Amino acid sequence: MGIEMNWSKFIQRVFQSAEPYLKKRGDILHTQVAHQYTLVLMKQEGGDKKIVEPAIILHDVGWSSLDPIQIQAAYGVRSGGKEADRLNRIHEREGAVIALQILQSLKYAPQFTDEIISIIQRHDSGITARSIEEQVVKDADKLWRFSKIGFWEEIERQELEPAELYQYLLTRYPEWFFTDTALIIAGKEIKKRGVETM
Template identity: 40%
Template sequence: MPAPRQLPDLNHLGHDVTDHLPDPATVPGTTGFRPEDDVVWRSAVEYLRVRSNDSHTAYSYGLAAALCDLHPEADRDVVMPAIILHDTGWSQVPEGEVLEAIRPGGGRHDLVLRHEKEGAAIATEILTELGHPSAKIDEIVMIIDGHDSRTVALGLNDSLVKDADKLWRLTPHGVDTVMDWFGLTRPQAHVLIGSRVHGHLFTTAARTMARAFAAIATIDSTIQRTALG
């Protein structure tokens, strides 16, 4: 049931304007999942229900799509399946140890490597079963096997996957998630996230997005904004 403000005759204007909206296909960023990617998603989602990885992956998919829009030379048939599958390997790590891999002041590099290897194996199985071309599978698997631990990018497709993965942390959902993970205030979470995102992105487009997300996160924590309710 839509909220009252979303009912055409109960909005602030008091009129139904829906007939005057443009075709979504003409507006960037409004198309959602490609049908071929939804097939991959449905095979992967059972592996993503660990520490909000399912929501993280969905948002990262949207960010990867935006980055591909800005880099038309990228191969979406590599980037999009790779971002969907990149964190499936966390399903093979004991859930109680997942946050140990990335916690401030510590970290378990062995667990980071393990989730990459396990994710590569899961991606191989899923994409082979779905009939993806072997050359595409090989590139996707290489991207997943090193998406966190590898500090250099293999090429543009890898750069976009890495950037989309990191950019999620600066989104409102990402900040809320990190706050819950580590018991941080919003400003504290933003500081931690910023230290792990800015300076670690590969593309100009992603760096620009990161600045915009960071500006929103910062204002969300100011007295001026919070006083507004």
């Protein structure tokens, strides 16, 4: 059994460990799509998969520590303000705690674990990214809403009009991404969402 085989098994185990937490907000699909985007981004931009892949799979496990009403207030196009920020920070902080427990239970190498935890702690708030790994995680997380599946799921989840989400993404996306590859993907996808919402 080669290293790649071991790696894909490990990634499966991380997914399995994260699932019960991700289910709470219905984030399994979001996580799978964002994970796929990290693979695409790493091909073009680089980044260490040993940090990036566990980080993206575990990044949203912290939503499990908030109730649905808090999640609604903390997240999305219509949220904002101090309370939204406070709740959002909880999902980052609690996510880091849960992710640490999961990685320790899987006996993952501490040098990677430390970096993964610090990315999760800042994944939705830090306006800078300290490493290429952090850039890739943040960009992949955001690309979800541009994908066909993510765009339409967010419309349902946040009870938005399709045109509302489309306009929101269209006006803001040029400033959201750290990597050129993510910016290009978002630009292509938003054009397609525009056609679908017409």
